Amino acid sequence: MSKALASAILQKGPPALSGKTITYGTAGFRANADMLECVMFRVGVVAALRSLQTHKMVGVMVTASHNPAADNGSKIVDQDGGMLVHEWEVFATRLANSTDEADMSSTIDSFYPDFNSQAAGGSATVVLGRDTRVSSPKLAELVKQGILTCGDRGGGVCRWHDTCGGEGAKVVDLGIVTTPQVHWAVLRANQKGDGQVPPLQGYYEEHAQALKVLLGSKQTNVKFHVDCANGVGAKAVEEMNKTLSEHSIGFSLVPFNVGDGDPELLNEGCGAEHVQKSRKLPSGVPASGGNDKFASFDGDADRVVVWYKKDSNLVLLDGDKIAALFSVYLCHLLDASKLKLSLGIVQTAYANGSSTSFMSSVLAKHKENVTGEVSCVATGVKHLHHQALHYDIGVYFEANGHGTVIFSDSARSKIEERSRGGDAAAQTLHAFASLINPAIGDALSDLLAVMVVLEVEGISLEQWAGYYEDLPSIMTKVLVKDRNAIKTTKDEQRVTEPKELQDAVDAAVSKVEQGRCFVRPSGTEDCVRVYAEAGKQETANKLAEDVGTDITFPSL
Numbered sequence: 001m002s003k004a005l006a007s008a009i010l011q012k013g014p015p016a017l018s019g020k021t022i023t024y025g026t027a028g029f030r031a032n033a034d035m036l037e038c039v040m041f042r043v044g045v046v047a048a049l050r051s052l053q054t055h056k057m058v059g060v061m062v063t064a065s066h067n068p069a070a071d072n073g074s075k076i077v078d079q080d081g082g083m084l085v086h087e088w089e090v091f092a093t094r095l096a097n098s099t100d101e102a103d104m105s106s107t108i109d110s111f112y113p114d115f116n117s118q119a120a121g122g123s124a125t126v127v128l129g130r131d132t133r134v135s136s137p138k139l140a141e142l143v144k145q146g147i148l149t150c151g152d153r154g155g156g157v158c159r160w161h162d163t164c165g166g167e168g169a170k171v172v173d174l175g176i177v178t179t180p181q182v183h184w185a186v187l188r189a190n191q192k193g194d195g196q197v198p199p200l201q202g203y204y205e206e207h208a209q210a211l212k213v214l215l216g217s218k219q220t221n222v223k224f225h226v227d228c229a230n231g232v233g234a235k236a237v238e239e240m241n242k243t244l245s246e247h248s249i250g251f252s253l254v255p256f257n258v259g260d261g262d263p264e265l266l267n268e269g270c271g272a273e274h275v276q277k278s279r280k281l282p283s284g285v286p287a288s289g290g291n292d293k294f295a296s297f298d299g300d301a302d303r304v305v306v307w308y309k310k311d312s313n314l315v316l317l318d319g320d321k322i323a324a325l326f327s328v329y330l331c332h333l334l335d336a337s338k339l340k341l342s343l344g345i346v347q348t349a350y351a352n353g354s355s356t357s358f359m360s361s362v363l364a365k366h367k368e369n370v371t372g373e374v375s376c377v378a379t380g381v382k383h384l385h386h387q388a389l390h391y392d393i394g395v396y397f398e399a400n401g402h403g404t405v406i407f408s409d410s411a412r413s414k415i416e417e418r419s420r421g422g423d424a425a426a427q428t429l430h431a432f433a434s435l436i437n438p439a440i441g442d443a444l445s446d447l448l449a450v451m452v453v454l455e456v457e458g459i460s461l462e463q464w465a466g467y468y469e470d471l472p473s474i475m476t477k478v479l480v481k482d483r484n485a486i487k488t489t490k491d492e493q494r495v496t497e498p499k500e501l502q503d504a505v506d507a508a509v510s511k512v513e514q515g516r517c518f519v520r521p522s523g524t525e526d527c528v529r530v531y532a533e534a535g536k537q538e539t540a541n542k543l544a545e546d547v548g549t550d551i552t553f554p555s556l
């Protein structure tokens, strides 16, 4: 049967990639939209096969997140609402790059040995979403065709169900949504298990209900201006506002950069990536009073950073600061409830050194009631999420604003039990767990969580910014012939190949006070990233420059 499917993919799908290869990287497939037709069709096939294998719904989001408007890509959402398991990423890469029937069919057989037996009578459902890019409708349609090819009853080609009356493969198209909304829909659909995808209104309602509990009788009037990067966040913010006002919750999100003009403006000079990397104001900032609060989402609204203006400069509250805010809050609640749960804070090597020291000291202060640690993993939310699963409560954030807080099943039941007994801190923990997206980093959930923590704890943005002072840092890109020639340790803090490169980095760092520097190949762009930190900005800049120049080995 895998042969018949391979033949259908080749016959019905767009022409195979020729002379190019593509990898399912840090955040799925990403490339210029023009090269993605074949890839998207096959992503549909992979998603349908994963759903068939797990007997659960999975999802596909068509987006290239913070990348330029001309790019596109896709992320597959696994049956647990999280990111695709690693071996299926490898499978997706192999299938996307296969050019002949024999290779494709043996790829299916080797990654999915039970395919031939499961295909008979099996069914699959894929939840599909897309961003606002011009290329997205067409590419989403190709994903759909890939999915339907697996369940096609006509034409005499592969139909995994054709002799048995199974249902084949179905698509539930959510249209333009945020990436985290596709994760949410898959998670909730599989939790309910009735074969239906819950309407998105449920997403907004869940947030409103949790906020009501967290705010209690507190009368609030909090406004945040939200830079939507001219992407999908604008629509979600609008819907959220409606639901907030229906529930008389005094939070308002005022969107700007809402993408109602030129589609090329997506992520252009605005959004979370621009603000966090350049530390400059985004375009389109509304004229406002001195105390206004701002947040920037990225193009598919799975990350957020918060900021305010001080003397027309931008003061950034990045992913590290959001993690710090949530960690302090959760430690207080854990102290108050005496639940004795573990709290893990997960970062990547890009986390500012000051944030790591701050969070370690917060955990140390609460060690009587909270066992915890701060750990560092490889770049990419999938690595952070995976590590966060080791704790009762896992707070994970990349410095760029990508992250969430997850609660283990056993922590949830302990919290629920204690909160049924009337414990106020446990009730608050329970509501916080219901507010924040349990599947993936979500700009909207995270922002609402930030707003409510600031509000109920009475913390101003300035006080929050003062939790710790970032060490001066810089991130640069170096273009090389083959970035993949650079190999690193698991936490990406050190280069293992070429060895001389790490020696050069060590030599440069040893000359610098409070110096830290590391080098790694990007998983989403054709470049090598250099990150440097030091006691002074000029020194950090010089360190990054020196190391950048060192990356000139003939092998690279």
Ligand SMILES: CC(=O)N[C@H]1[C@@H](OP(=O)(O)O)O[C@H](CO)[C@@H](O)[C@@H]1O
Binding pocket: 026, 027, 065, 350, 379, 380, 381, 398, 400, 402, 521, 522, 523, 524, 525, 529
């Ligand atoms: C330094 C940095 O910001 N890297 C980003 C970027 O990954 P790279 O592998 O560094 O290109 O894109 C990823 C996907 O959005 C995101 O998870 C990650 O944090």
Ligand SMILES: [Mg+2]
Binding pocket: 065, 066, 298, 299, 300, 301, 302, 303
């Ligand atoms: Mg994104």
